[in-house]
Amino acid sequence: MPKVAIVGYGQTKFSKEDLKIESILLKATKNLFDSTSNLTQKDIDAVLVSTNNNSKYLSAILSEMIGIQPKISHSIESLCNSGTNSIVSAYSYIKSGLAEVVLISGAERYDSPGQILEWDNLRGEYKHPVFWASIFSKSYKKKYDVTDEDLAFVPVKNHKHSKNNPYAFSQKNISIEDVLNSKKLTDDLRLLDCSRPCTGGSSVLLASEKYCKQFTDCPIWITGIGQKTTFASFTKNQTFHNMESTKQAAKSAFNMAKRCQNDIDVMEIHDAFSVCEPMALDSIGFSNQGEGIKMIKESYSSESSKINPRGGLIGSGHPLGATGISQTIEITQQLQSKANKRQVDKANIGLIHNMAAAATSSTVLVLEN
Amino acid sequence: MNFESELKKGKFLISECNHCKKIVWPPSEFCNQCLKENSWRKCSPIGTIIEFSKKENTYFCVAKFENSIKIIGEIISGIPKVNGIVKIVDCGIKNNNYFFKMTSKMLSN
Numbered sequence: 001m002p003k004v005a006i007v008g009y010g011q012t013k014f015s016k017e018d019l020k021i022e023s024i025l026l027k028a029t030k031n032l033f034d035s036t037s038n039l040t041q042k043d044i045d046a047v048l049v050s051t052n053n054n055s056k057y058l059s060a061i062l063s064e065m066i067g068i069q070p071k072i073s074h075s076i077e078s079l080c081n082s083g084t085n086s087i088v089s090a091y092s093y094i095k096s097g098l099a100e101v102v103l104i105s106g107a108e109r110y111d112s113p114g115q116i117l118e119w120d121n122l123r124g125e126y127k128h129p130v131f132w133a134s135i136f137s138k139s140y141k142k143k144y145d146v147t148d149e150d151l152a153f154v155p156v157k158n159h160k161h162s163k164n165n166p167y168a169f170s171q172k173n174i175s176i177e178d179v180l181n182s183k184k185l186t187d188d189l190r191l192l193d194c195s196r197p198c199t200g201g202s203s204v205l206l207a208s209e210k211y212c213k214q215f216t217d218c219p220i221w222i223t224g225i226g227q228k229t230t231f232a233s234f235t236k237n238q239t240f241h242n243m244e245s246t247k248q249a250a251k252s253a254f255n256m257a258k259r260c261q262n263d264i265d266v267m268e269i270h271d272a273f274s275v276c277e278p279m280a281l282d283s284i285g286f287s288n289q290g291e292g293i294k295m296i297k298e299s300y301s302s303e304s305s306k307i308n309p310r311g312g313l314i315g316s317g318h319p320l321g322a323t324g325i326s327q328t329i330e331i332t333q334q335l336q337s338k339a340n341k342r343q344v345d346k347a348n349i350g351l352i353h354n355m356a357a358a359a360t361s362s363t364v365l366v367l368e369n
Numbered sequence: 370m371n372f373e374s375e376l377k378k379g380k381f382l383i384s385e386c387n388h389c390k391k392i393v394w395p396p397s398e399f400c401n402q403c404l405k406e407n408s409w410r411k412c413s414p415i416g417t418i419i420e421f422s423k424k425e426n427t428y429f430c431v432a433k434f435e436n437s438i439k440i441i442g443e444i445i446s447g448i449p450k451v452n453g454i455v456k457i458v459d460c461g462i463k464n465n466n467y468f469f470k471m472t473s474k475m476l477s478n
Binding site for chain 2 (some may be wrong): 120121122123124125126127131135136138139142185186187188189233234235236348366
């Protein structure tokens with residue numbers, strides 16, 4: 001069975017620009033071609049597009065625009081974890097022998113329809129994600145004696161990190177007071193606790209072991225994959241203070257990679273809202289239940305950028321279909337020692353956590369250099 | 370008759386499997402356990418608050434009904450408390466969104 005590596009990448013700056021989805025996909029892919037040695041259109045066997053956009057046939061359209069006639073091309077939608085779902089699909093095509101080299105491009109507009117899950121009507125009038133996030137925050141704070149001020153460390157840390165990410169939406173530092181004084185959306189959520197929908201694209205190139213050296217001297221191997229879907233509807237979560245799908249996905253990914261939490265040098269965590277970061281750290285097993293916030297505060301005070309070095313979703317922005325791919329690009333750059341000001345020391349093994357719809361599904365990837 | 374046609378009339382139904390008697394939620398024609406046909410019946414309007422928060426001056430909560438299904442609704446009167454009792458007093462579909470309005474009262478000893 002061939003090993004699978006990440007061998008190239010390209011991104012656009014996350015913004016509020018009013019761009020056509022096809023244009024975002026094209027720009028991210030052009031950037032990938034520009035930065036990947038020896039890559040030509042005929043090398044690519046499959047083109048996958050990750051998006052929640054309503055436009056149709058986007059993988060064929062992207063292929064047409066960049067002059068590829070792939071064997072396999074289709075779109076993948078899974079709300080906020082569309083990006084890592086696409087990477088898992090590409091991995092599977094390569095592992096099966098159906099493809100040797102796969103291009104994945106993820107893109108979203110600031111007005112993505114993926115922000116509201118219409119199916120989940122049993123949330124009544126409370127379908128916007130800020131309401132499930134409020135319920136998560138309330139439940140987590142009460143269960144583990146965590147305060148709004150504690151949770152504010154997440155956006156403060158992540159905005160600080162995103163200042164070193166040229167593709168991030170936010171380029172400014174914020175303080176604990178800024179978070180606490182920002183617009184109160186509910187009793188348990190403020191504006192600066194939220195990741196922002198935005199326009200952005202990111203593309204990544206995966207190749208089999210046989211072909212990877214053609215494109216890079218530093219292939220980054222996908223060694224662990226875990227995915228779990230528990231439900232589609234938010235209220236079916238058994239509790240609102242941990243993430244069951246994340247817990248199960250992480251366990252599968254660690255088993256596959258034959259690694260454990262202590263082996264991870266750098267991680268991308270799906271901080272759609274402040275509370276999601278400590279909840280995910282607990283559920284993956286980086287911290288004991290309820291102690292994720294302690295790990296975040298220690299990381300902030302020691303000036304470590306091990307947790308969400310690119311600024312997470314809160315600092316970078318959250319173009320849904322691109323997010324999981326940008327998270328994967330960040331870990332790839334970290335393991336290649338090419339993360340510039342964001343570089344974490346001795347980064348050899350990294351983890352990506354990407355989830356959708358109030359953690360009713362999760363993907364966890366382990367990458368190694 | 371289906372869930373939405375009845376909800377439009379202000380009636381809150383649940384689907385229950387004719388075969389294994391499981392309440393199937395979200396509402397569906399078929400059981401998600403045995404895949405046999407479900408039937409519709411009225412849901413008890415009395416539920417228990419699992420969690421709540423507040424937007425501006427309005428409380429909203431996740432409440433559990435028939436010790437099985439959970440929905441989110443607005444609390445139109447009373448101060449909510451986890452494990453407190455709520456009663457659905459109005460429901461329907463407005464602007465393509467379901468809505469559930471509940472009153473909250475403290476547990477009596």
